[in-house]
Amino acid sequence: MKFTDGYWMTRPEYEMHFAVQCCGASATPNALRLLCASVPVHGRGAMLNHAALTVTFTAPMEDVIRVTVEHWRGVADKGPHFELTEAPVTPEITETDAEYIFRSGKAAAIVSKGDWKVRYTGDGQPLTASGYHAMAHAFNRENGRDYMIDSLDLDVGERVYGLGERFTAYVKNGQSVDIWNGDGGTASELAYKNVPFYTTNRGYGVLVENSGDVSFEVASEKVERVQFSLQGQKLVYDVIFGGTPKGILERYTALTGRPALPPAWSFGLWLSTSFTTSYDEQTVTSFIDGMAKRDIPLSVFHFDCFWMKENHLTDLEWDPEVFPDPEGLLRKLKARGLRICCWLNPYIAQESCMFDEGVEKGYFIMKENGDVWQTDMWQPGMAILDVTNPAAREWYAAKLRRLLAMGVDAFKTDFGERIPVRGVKYYDGSDPLRMHNYYSYLYNKLVFETIEQVRGRGEAVVFARSATVGGQKFPVHWNGDSSASFMSMAETLRSGLSISHSGFGFWSHDIAGFEQTATADVYKRWAAFGLLSSHSRLHGSSSYRVPWLFDEEANAVVKKFARLKNRLMPYLYAAAVEAHEQGVPMLRPMQLEFPEDIACEVCDTQYMLGGSLLVAPVMHTDGHVDYYLPEGAWTSLLTDGVVRGGGWRRETHDYLSLPLMVRPGSVIPMGRCEEKPDYDYTDGLELHVFGQPEGEVTVKVPDLKGDTAATYVVRMADGQVRVSTDSEKPYSVILHQQENK
Secondary structure, three states: OEEEOOOOOEEEEEEEOOOOEEEEEEEEEEEEEEEOOOOOOOOOOOOOOOEEEEEEEEEEEOEEEEEEEEOOOOOOOOOOOOOOOOOOOOEEEOOOOEEEEEEEEEEEEEEEOOEOOEEEEOOOEEEEEOOOOOOOOEEEEEOOOEEEEEEOOOOOOOOOOEOOOOOOOOOOOOEEEEEOOOOOOOOOOOOOOOEEEEEOOOEEEEEEOOOOOOEEEEOOOOOOOOEEEEEEOOOEEEEOOOOOOOOHHHHHHHOOOOOOOOOHHHOOEEEOOOOOOOOOHHHHHHHHHHHHOOOOOOOEEEHHHEEEEEEEEOOOOOOOOOOOOOHHHHHHHHHHOOOEEEEEEEEEOOOOOOOHHHHHHOOOEOOOOEEEEEEEEOOOOOEOOOOOOOHEEEEEEHHOOOOHHOOEEEEEEEOOOOOOOOOOOOOOOHHHHHHHHHHHHHHHHHHHHHHHHOOOOOOOOOOEEOOOHHHOOOEEEEOOOOOOOHHHHHHHHHHHHHHHHHOOEEEEEEEOEEEEOOOOHHHHHHHHHHHOOOOOOEOOOOOOOOOHHHHHHHHHHHHHHHHHHOOOOHHHHHHHHHHHOOOOOEEOHHHOOOOOOOHHHHEEEEEEEOOEEOOOOOOOOOOOHHHHHHOOOEEEEEOOOEEEEEEEEEEEOOOOOOOEEOOOOOEEEEOHHHHHHHHOOOOEEEEEEEEOOOOOOEEEOOOOOOEEEEEEEEEEOOOOEEEEEEOOOEEEEEEEEOOOO
């Protein structure tokens, strides 16, 4: 949201009250509170008939400074509020002749006593600042609404990342971003997962603690700053010092929540019925038989919307005309080693058998006049589950438990973005504006925790589309409705890079796009990309996604990369454990893994999968791919060829190949099993040693619960590899020699 007309002028509809001068301070052991005048104060009475801002600094955890800016403090706060895990520390508050200094660990806020300015530092180094015409209250004379604003300086060369899932340019400088969940596909500025948190390449991040429509102007309205604003009388934000990109995410996810560890079986290939296609037991069986016939390993079968009866979505009842014996079908599928996922959402059609009961018991979002809120957008006459009502949550969860008892293992939690804000009320009295985004958190939490209660900790997984702050705790998330093109493939990757900066450890997408039907060319290239993501799903809209419907080579591509992914599970699941324990995502932007390399700050067509594998998907019909390698001798995992880094490369690859490069000095543990992702990773383990590891490299191989099953310490001396381990099981060492190419 923009408030100014150029640098000097204010837009005529706004009355602005900027923080101009600090004119009073008080401190407690845990807080520093300042009174900021909106006019220069030259004597007593100068502030009569003028607005003032109250600014309070607190420390919700070490290295984090919370800034609360208030205009009128008497406005009721109806919530909701993000669920944060705070570890408050006692700040160090000092005063000099010219400044007030507030310290939380290595982070500090330094406030000038004269003209208003706050400088933020980390470990003694400048981070950012809020100064002239930055912090303000605004009143819109036309609509009568109040807004709170602040803007933080950007240094020369400073780049901004994150703000949730974004399909626009990876570096956010120059963009206007509204934090508002929307069902808009992947080719617009709308996004399904909006997170009011950004990071920069200067070692810090900023979280705005409001679940409503926060508006960011990222070097756009004021090209020297990131401005954030919201409707209301209070603005709360946290300046998070991490020092490094990983350090920022570790602190951020410590505050907002770390991702749960998904079960190992979920990392295998998922196959879907697709959306509007016709299917029954015979269709499902033919797909599974076809995959088995072609030696393509399959882990999960997904039933999309129409496992339920048309126009009855959502009733959580199998369509008896299509699936007369669902229990028998699920038993057959599970006997083949498959897990089962079913589609659902929180929208209840008027024809659903759940509708009348939900109306009678008050389980839906209501209008202010007492009617049930309804719409014809999506399902005729649909209502929406009120997730703030404990009885409604239990009612919905009971129906999920019945499906879980039947043999369902996971749910695709679709939608959750089209949540009304005008003229509605919630059971718990939450502010509808702030519930719009936050609905996704409560919805996915309800489904995830229901699975966890039935299946046990470590066995819960959803396939979620909508999210906000904290949603990362309930994996997995996919990027929504992409199209069947290379352009959409690129915007899909940008969304994955963006959401990785927002604390989401696990991420997926519809291989070959959701809308339309891909060419065989796009399908095969996207399959390699999809099977080198944390989670991999074949899913579409109006056509099936089994590979043999594209061409014969598509079978070979899916087979090769599905089997490779299963062999990589000792490495991949260790990266998953890292995401769960430290908040560092599996899909890592180059900037996250190589912050010292300036070229990596803008790379948006490649990524690191874990800390050691670089993936550059091919996105051109002629098979060419441009990618950047940091310094060192990198080895292709597919060909064993060695490439010297330190610059950009252009290569041409066939459909069974792409740049899949191993970081110099890495040790990649690989398993023996190609048929499934969940097996004993230490049984017949291969330790692939690339180049000359420096010092000792410790490889921890997890078991299927995420605990360490075995540790291998690899040393290189005199050209020989020596390994010490606590495992009694046999393993082998494969040394990949490096020569210049």
